Amino acid sequence: MNAMGVRWTAEQVLALAPDDASRGAGSRLGTPGPWSGTGRAGGAVWGLCKGSGGAPYRTVVDTTGPAYACTCPSRKFPCKHALGLLLLQTANTTAAGETAVPDWAEQWLARRRGDDGATPLGEGTGAAASAPADPEAARRRAERRAARITTGARELEQRLADLLRGGLATAEQAGYGLWEETAARMVDAQAPGLAGRVRELGSIPGSGPGWPVRLLEECALTHLLDRAWLTADRLPDPFAATVRTRVGLHPAVEGPPVRDHWLVLAQYDSADARLTTRRIWLHGAASRRTALVLSFGAGGRAPALALPVGAVLDGELTPHPGSGGLRAEPGEQFVPVAGPASPPPGGPVDDALGAYGRALRDDPWLDSWPVTLRQVVPSRAEYGWQLADADGREALPLTPAAQSRPGLWRLVALSGGGPLTVFGECGHRGFTPLAAWSPEAPDETVPLV
Template identity: 70%
Template structure:
């Protein structure tokens, strides 16, 4: 069952928080799903729709078959179920039903769910309740688990020593030879790291293979990445001498997984951004959260098979009263979402820092994790302006600027940010690193987070409803 702030059952008459259209569209796995969901966001294709006091909604949607598709949504999570054959998550029918709720809730009369929806909702909430109960058990055989961990550590150590030898051979032969050897040598080395059960090392080796002949200055970039890989190798080989937080970071970097640890942190978590990244045979989803009371930043990671979106999805721009449990590591950014209390509600932007403050924050984070590519920050009162190499975000006073990362220059959302700014200051959340600043979400400044309008005229977002503007 759903819970209120105090942890008591949410009464049937309690009002459900309405999602904005922008939040719903941010859940779409791709542009095609977003467009298809938009077409189903009106009452025409739907029948037998309804909702209950907990915020759950359901309905039947006409499709190409003789039977309509059954769609039901639980806002906690959120979670979706649809009888359509789509492999996308959420499917266009789930998006359409949520858009129907966001645009005009009167089309979803209150009532009890039909059997097909009620059974799924009851089963989901029962499983959530069981998950919250402590298991009270540990590993079946701690000694066997310890021996397995020791054997894997030995294999990784062997892989790290072999990798050190290959890096030494590369430097002795000269970096220019890397351009002639081709990608096959790097792929072979990466395969050896996989055999050594060190997928983190394998991933960094594959990144090395993409650097030679990648454009002007590639030898410098190759040398920098080789130095970082050497640092990771030597850190693993001397991990017993490292402080515990840094040792946990090294284990994560080489590819060892660890469960979320420590006491859960309950807070009102603002969903800052959500985006997917294809990585080999999986899709990684990253969701950034900001705790309004604790001031903490948390990163939720979830994974899906190639071609399928990960199951976990949250409405960008909404605030969740929930618990998150951090994973071990120096930065302790990655966390696991736990129990939620109540429904998501719209919220404004988090507090921001200056451009200089963002650079300082990234530098401090590098001290604890030298392999960081970027660090999450919110910039306040910055203006996007063109530069000789692309775009940059400049302090409103003109004291400092950050270049926009090359990866963001090809996204249409950059123009969304420029239009939102209109030459004036905006608040922008993104990832600040050695490649520049990658903007992920924005808010119009000077409105206190109350009604930053979307700059996309086709997005169907009311100017008084949109707060967070996703940029990815």
């Protein structure tokens, strides 16, 4: 596939897949056999894919998003047909000129690019524009929600006090039910951040050796968040914004967007029974800013946004307030461009630990912080795998989750016993490697998740 003169690799296309099953199915569709009516123009590709029914599936991809549409019933984004189409275009090195866009693809593309009268592919007509928001009504709703969160925070404080008064051993005897009941009340109070922390507390008792220590640590952090919310009017504005974010209030994204060439460093999903969360890390070449874009999928759906790891994309990100300014909201389009794909600036292990420590000063509830380690070597220690400085003076243990992933062996093989550059998340549980670069290929981003 070629957009704006930049060809994506098959590896970058497959990195968009929401899961291994989609990756395999998309690979099987990346050949000319099932396709007809394929074409490309203006950063879009389309085609008709033969399915099990009589009519072929209509598939179109806007590579400047990227965004996808298909008439198949799949709930995954991108679906296997979109992946297959992109792989087909990637392999089609002989394609030269652009072709006319068929009506069914043009309608969806026009809808995406601002023509509200167009009909989206596989959908009905667009919804009518919403009425202007009433600022006074919005203020009253915000006040009512803040009052409910305050009530929930006070109730949670009482729950923590009762736990400590009765002794931590009672937490194991009480079981998970009481914690889930408390979490449900935090949801009723419209404080999903507090509800998440309560569920975490409920999962700790009986979780293995040392659980009382871990429970006491998490109780202290939850208590700190409660007290910070109850005294938020006396906090500095940046820290108050972080507190609001942590309890589950996400303020409107304001401020100027940052336009840059963004290197896609990593993309991975985490899921629970309610929601799938996709975390996408990017780094700006000019701004030297590392940003986190979150995308969500509810009810078993894969998140809609997917970006190819290792690609350089021209686009805008608008930072969210609070939490170190890491999270950002993407603009409408990200266009692949030619440009350096070198890793973010980094340093030795000491620098990474210092960066995490400074971030904790601004956000005590931070589990990890993005860092780049330079000249480190993966090695096995008494407690498991670690990344050590090339001189062997300092080392970071890998998190238990990282040690159980196939990406660990990819990292070890890439190193071959020598130093390399690794991007990942540094936190109190250790380091989670997400991408790596070898000295032999310093512009080739190797995904580790």
